Amino acid sequence: MQNDNTLTSKKLTDITGNDFSQAYEEFLKQGDFISLTRQFEQGFTQTGRDNQLSFNVKKAKVSILDTGILLVEPENSTTSVKPSKSIVISSAIHGNETAPIEIVQQLISDIVAQNIQVKHRTLFIMGNPVAMNIAKRFQTENLNRLFCGKHQDIAPCFEKDRAEKLETYVSDFFNAGTDSSDSDVTNYHYDLHTAIRNSKHEKFAIYPYQGDKPWDKEQLSFMAACGVNTILFGHGPTGTFSYYSSANFSAHAFTVELGKVRPFGENNMANFSAMTEKLTALICDEDLLLNSFDNKDFNLYTALGDITKVSNNFKLFIDDSASNFTDYPVDTLLSTDTGEEYRTTQPGESIVFPNAKVGNGQRAVLMVVPTTLS
Numbered sequence: 001m002q003n004d005n006t007l008t009s010k011k012l013t014d015i016t017g018n019d020f021s022q023a024y025e026e027f028l029k030q031g032d033f034i035s036l037t038r039q040f041e042q043g044f045t046q047t048g049r050d051n052q053l054s055f056n057v058k059k060a061k062v063s064i065l066d067t068g069i070l071l072v073e074p075e076n077s078t079t080s081v082k083p084s085k086s087i088v089i090s091s092a093i094h095g096n097e098t099a100p101i102e103i104v105q106q107l108i109s110d111i112v113a114q115n116i117q118v119k120h121r122t123l124f125i126m127g128n129p130v131a132m133n134i135a136k137r138f139q140t141e142n143l144n145r146l147f148c149g150k151h152q153d154i155a156p157c158f159e160k161d162r163a164e165k166l167e168t169y170v171s172d173f174f175n176a177g178t179d180s181s182d183s184d185v186t187n188y189h190y191d192l193h194t195a196i197r198n199s200k201h202e203k204f205a206i207y208p209y210q211g212d213k214p215w216d217k218e219q220l221s222f223m224a225a226c227g228v229n230t231i232l233f234g235h236g237p238t239g240t241f242s243y244y245s246s247a248n249f250s251a252h253a254f255t256v257e258l259g260k261v262r263p264f265g266e267n268n269m270a271n272f273s274a275m276t277e278k279l280t281a282l283i284c285d286e287d288l289l290l291n292s293f294d295n296k297d298f299n300l301y302t303a304l305g306d307i308t309k310v311s312n313n314f315k316l317f318i319d320d321s322a323s324n325f326t327d328y329p330v331d332t333l334l335s336t337d338t339g340e341e342y343r344t345t346q347p348g349e350s351i352v353f354p355n356a357k358v359g360n361g362q363r364a365v366l367m368v369v370p371t372t373l374s
């Protein structure tokens with residue numbers, strides 16, 4: 001690390017007034033962004049693009065914008081490739097989903113150690129540092145329901161504040177990419193998660209609802225190359241982080257579920273190597289070596305509808321331990337409620353995200369059916 005990157009003469013404090021300088025020096029040496037983020041979970045006093053927390057690596061500028069927010073910008077003039085992509089890679093929108101955090105950490109430490117050269121603008125995010133520190137999905141509110149302005153509808157809490165900040169960082173990032181280039185810039189957002197329950201297909205991705213736009217087959221091929229060949233097509237607007245980027249910035253975006261939640265250090269990172277390698281290739285502008293799309297390489301699902309809990313008489317006949325994408329024969333009784341019942345009607349009809357403990361009027365199960373793309 002070069003000397004001009006040290007900040008020994010500057011006193012930096014976090015939002016609660018704690019001295020930040022030493023932790024930052026440590027980060028410059030070790031590249032441990034998890035540690036830095038967890039030490040200053042509430043955020044830094046000094047935020048924004050033109051802050052002092054910037055240093056240079058291989059022909060790129062690295063800036064820490066806030067706790068868990070790290071921006072990498074390649075130098076336009078010195079790279080052979082013109083930056084034409086703006087890429088968001090996010091993790092820890094749910095704080096206990098550690099594998100995605102470790103993937104983001106791997107990429108950041110490779111950048112800080114100058115093992116790789118980033119050629120496209122990239123924004124790395126560890127979304128909920130408070131939840132990371134208590135090893136919970138969230139502290140007060142599920143952050144991945146609060147995007148697209150839905151944070152405005154809830155009472156003050158860390159997640160409300162954080163959702164608003166994340167929207168601002170992401171929107172500034174995509175807007176700056178468009179403003180600073182005289183050519184077309186393509187936006188990407190991969191929001192990495194792990195699931196609470198088992199899944200018949202270990203890894204899967206939710207492709208946010210696209211309205212009239214077609215599903216992008218090259219993006220599906222990219223997902224497959226990342227080791228994710230089960231895709232659930234979104235069926236309407238939501239408050240998820242990936243939908244926010246897709247709907248507002250036309251980003252190629254996915255919520256990627258990489259298997260089951262485990263504590264820090266208990267993830268078999270070899271299981272995620274394809275994801276880490278392809279994300280590295282994407283940000284470094286290496287050949288992605290994608291296969292052309294073929295339905296037979298995928299498990300594609302489209303939403304059929306929700307089983308909604310209407311009253312306190314709701315009964316769900318799906319075991320709590322049932323895996324996502326478990327399918328049932330036609331005419332299987334899955335739930336009863338006041339005056340109604342739900343029976344499967346389609347071959348291959350399968351469940352996703354079953355949860356009987358929701359409030360009245362909320363979705364207890366998402367029903368999906370296999371599909372193909374023409």
Ligand SMILES: [Zn+2]
Pocket residue numbers: 093094097193194195
């Ligand atoms: Zn999650």
